[in-house]
Amino acid sequence: MAGKPMTKTKKRGIASLGTLVVVAAVYVLMRVFIASGSLSAYVIGMINLCCINVIAAVSLNMVTGLMGQLVLGHAGFMLVGAYATSIFAKESGMALGASLPIGLVLAGVLAAVTGLLIGIPALRLRGDYLAIITLGFGKIIEVLARYFKGITNGAKGYSGFPTFNVNKQPDGLFSYVFLVAAFVIFFSYTFGTSRHGRAVLAIREDEIAAENSGINTTYYKLLTFTLSAFFAGVAGGFLAQYVSIIDPSKYDFNFSIEILMMVVLGGMGSITGSVISASVLTLLPELLRGFAQYRMLIYSVVLIIVMLFRPKGLLGRAEIQVIKPFEWLLRKFGKKPAASGKGGEGA
Amino acid sequence: MSRKIELQVEDLSIFFGGLVAVDGVSFHIKKGQIVGLIGPNGAGKTTIFNLLTGVYAPTRGDIYLEEKSLLKYKTYQRCQMGLSRTFQNIRLFKDLSVIDNVKTAMTQQMHYSMLSGVFRGPGYRKEEREISRRAHELLGLMGLDEFAHDYARNLPYGQQRKLEIARALASGPKVLLLDEPAAGMNPTETAELMETVKMLRDRFDISVLLIEHDMNFVMDICEYIFVLDYGRIIARGEPAEIQGDERVIEAYLGGDALDDEAEDA
Numbered sequence: 001m002a003g004k005p006m007t008k009t010k011k012r013g014i015a016s017l018g019t020l021v022v023v024a025a026v027y028v029l030m031r032v033f034i035a036s037g038s039l040s041a042y043v044i045g046m047i048n049l050c051c052i053n054v055i056a057a058v059s060l061n062m063v064t065g066l067m068g069q070l071v072l073g074h075a076g077f078m079l080v081g082a083y084a085t086s087i088f089a090k091e092s093g094m095a096l097g098a099s100l101p102i103g104l105v106l107a108g109v110l111a112a113v114t115g116l117l118i119g120i121p122a123l124r125l126r127g128d129y130l131a132i133i134t135l136g137f138g139k140i141i142e143v144l145a146r147y148f149k150g151i152t153n154g155a156k157g158y159s160g161f162p163t164f165n166v167n168k169q170p171d172g173l174f175s176y177v178f179l180v181a182a183f184v185i186f187f188s189y190t191f192g193t194s195r196h197g198r199a200v201l202a203i204r205e206d207e208i209a210a211e212n213s214g215i216n217t218t219y220y221k222l223l224t225f226t227l228s229a230f231f232a233g234v235a236g237g238f239l240a241q242y243v244s245i246i247d248p249s250k251y252d253f254n255f256s257i258e259i260l261m262m263v264v265l266g267g268m269g270s271i272t273g274s275v276i277s278a279s280v281l282t283l284l285p286e287l288l289r290g291f292a293q294y295r296m297l298i299y300s301v302v303l304i305i306v307m308l309f310r311p312k313g314l315l316g317r318a319e320i321q322v323i324k325p326f327e328w329l330l331r332k333f334g335k336k337p338a339a340s341g342k343g344g345e346g347a
Numbered sequence: 348m349s350r351k352i353e354l355q356v357e358d359l360s361i362f363f364g365g366l367v368a369v370d371g372v373s374f375h376i377k378k379g380q381i382v383g384l385i386g387p388n389g390a391g392k393t394t395i396f397n398l399l400t401g402v403y404a405p406t407r408g409d410i411y412l413e414e415k416s417l418l419k420y421k422t423y424q425r426c427q428m429g430l431s432r433t434f435q436n437i438r439l440f441k442d443l444s445v446i447d448n449v450k451t452a453m454t455q456q457m458h459y460s461m462l463s464g465v466f467r468g469p470g471y472r473k474e475e476r477e478i479s480r481r482a483h484e485l486l487g488l489m490g491l492d493e494f495a496h497d498y499a500r501n502l503p504y505g506q507q508r509k510l511e512i513a514r515a516l517a518s519g520p521k522v523l524l525l526d527e528p529a530a531g532m533n534p535t536e537t538a539e540l541m542e543t544v545k546m547l548r549d550r551f552d553i554s555v556l557l558i559e560h561d562m563n564f565v566m567d568i569c570e571y572i573f574v575l576d577y578g579r580i581i582a583r584g585e586p587a588e589i590q591g592d593e594r595v596i597e598a599y600l601g602g603d604a605l606d607d608e609a610e611d612a
Contacts, residue, residue, distance in 0.1 A: 194464025
């Protein structure tokens with residue numbers, strides 16, 4: 001944790017390539033496993049849900065972690081995306097393989113536009129005020145979804161849109177959601193280390209100093225907020241696919257808080273932290289099913305303990321590189337290390 | 348020697364309710380000049396900085412940078428136009444690395460698109476390499492390069508002040524506003540800072556306006572001094588004139604305080 005901040009070295013290129021190889025290998029292996037039928041539909045579902053929550057958490061981390069602005073209406077953007085993807089899939093009449101990618105982009109764009117509209121007035125405010133406004137926004141979206149019954153089928157839930165058949169195509173959703181999750185992680189990391197990302201981090205650190213360093217804080221806040229809404233919309237689109245019905249009351253304040261919890265627990269500003277804690281918090285309630293009525297109690301206690309002993313979250317602001325364990329293996333058994341640990345992010 | 352006027356302030360005033368914080372202040376700074384702004388606590392010195400950088404809008408008066416009025420521009424635009432500052436209580440990006448603090452202030456000098464940044468396009472690589480080189484150069488100049496990859500918050504106090512100056516320089520200013528740069532520094536550090544400020548002025552061909560309570564510092568480094576009291580300029584002149592000015596000694600320095608301070612060094 002006391003490591004040095006990110007540095008750029010030439011070794012990073014090798015490390016990125018290594019990470020790409022590892023991620024691709026995991027993807028191929030998973031698809032082989034799923035196709036071979038060695039994983040049950042339940043396990044595949046859990047993996048998909050993890051990926052969806054990772055997208056949601058990493059996208060929220062962009063605003064809350066990197067930019068330091070508290071947002072309590074992330075589920076609202078997801079709901080917009082959920083409807084966009086599902087309605088498009090149903091109404092376009094295209095095969096799911098074609099309509100899903102288009103629908104997801106549509107979901108992102110619609111959520112981003114919503115984000116822009118809410119962001120223009122809301123981002124003038126700082127800290128708590130922004131949290132309250134986004135809280136209100138999340139509620140409004142949920143209420144609107146229930147009100148426009150003609151489009152959304154209201155509180156009864158929107159269903160009947162095409163989804164992947166788990167029996168015929170067990171890896172259908174996985175093949176998309178994993179790649180998108182990997183892309184969102186990649187995007188959020190490279191964005192964070194570009195000139196735009198530095199400006200965003202500066203806003204988190206000290207908005208007044210950022211403004212006095214020539215940074216158009218309003219622009220960068222809107223940009224990040226919109227990007228975050230875009231990916232939240234995509235996550236919502238996937239969630240609708242996973243659940244195969246959209247119940248607007250599920251995309252409520254509690255859900256927003258759940259995603260926020262993933263970000264806080266992983267360490268605000270740490271992308272890999274969000275990934276790990278999103279996965280853990282998705283799996284934990286499932287793994288604890290055996291304990292029946294105690295499971296939510298254990299879940300809560302875990303949260304309290306983590307916050308007591310690691311108030312900055314599991315990883316703080318540090319990142320873990322996927323390639324690290326492999327480098328270690330190489331050093332131990334191989335001839336020479338592919339990339340030294342120095343170029344990485346202390347974790 | 349007649350030099351170009353870089354920054355001009357005319358009849359600058361701001362009232363907070365009934366309080367007249369700055370009242371009809373007019374002055375100008377020529378290119379390459381180091382000018383001091385002194386005065387007792389609460390005289391309105393930092394308020395003038397805030398007016399210059401656009402934190403407050405003046406009740407009356409105008410500010411010109413290279414003959415262009417700044418009033419309609421926002422803080423970040425004024426910085427891009429060439430007016431950058433440091434703060435009385437240091438405001439660094441504490442959880443960023445030292446070099447990223449500097450690079451952040453260079454954001455507007457890079458032009459690659461967001462997508463180029465995300466996908467590491469040629470624009471990104473070329474500009475980041477260039478910015479990295481310049482940032483290291485600037486840090487080297489300030490004697491901070493060895494800390495380039497440390498967190499800013501881990502720097503000792505004096506180095507943090509230097510880093511703040513480096514960051515202010517990174518945005519390419521024409522006029523540098525320093526708010527109490529020597530505050531909290533020991534005499535050795537202060538002397539070092541004096542040399543640094545002069546060196547930066549010569550090297551970057553900038554003008555400097557500084558607020559400072561350390562009289563040795565001000566008298567040594569400034570070509571010209573304005574004395575502010577209750578929001579008005581009560582005296583102006585070269586250091587020797589200010590030191591001998593009755594009104595200044597009475598209103599601000601309090602009798603023979605100046606002589607005492609001068610002997611301290």
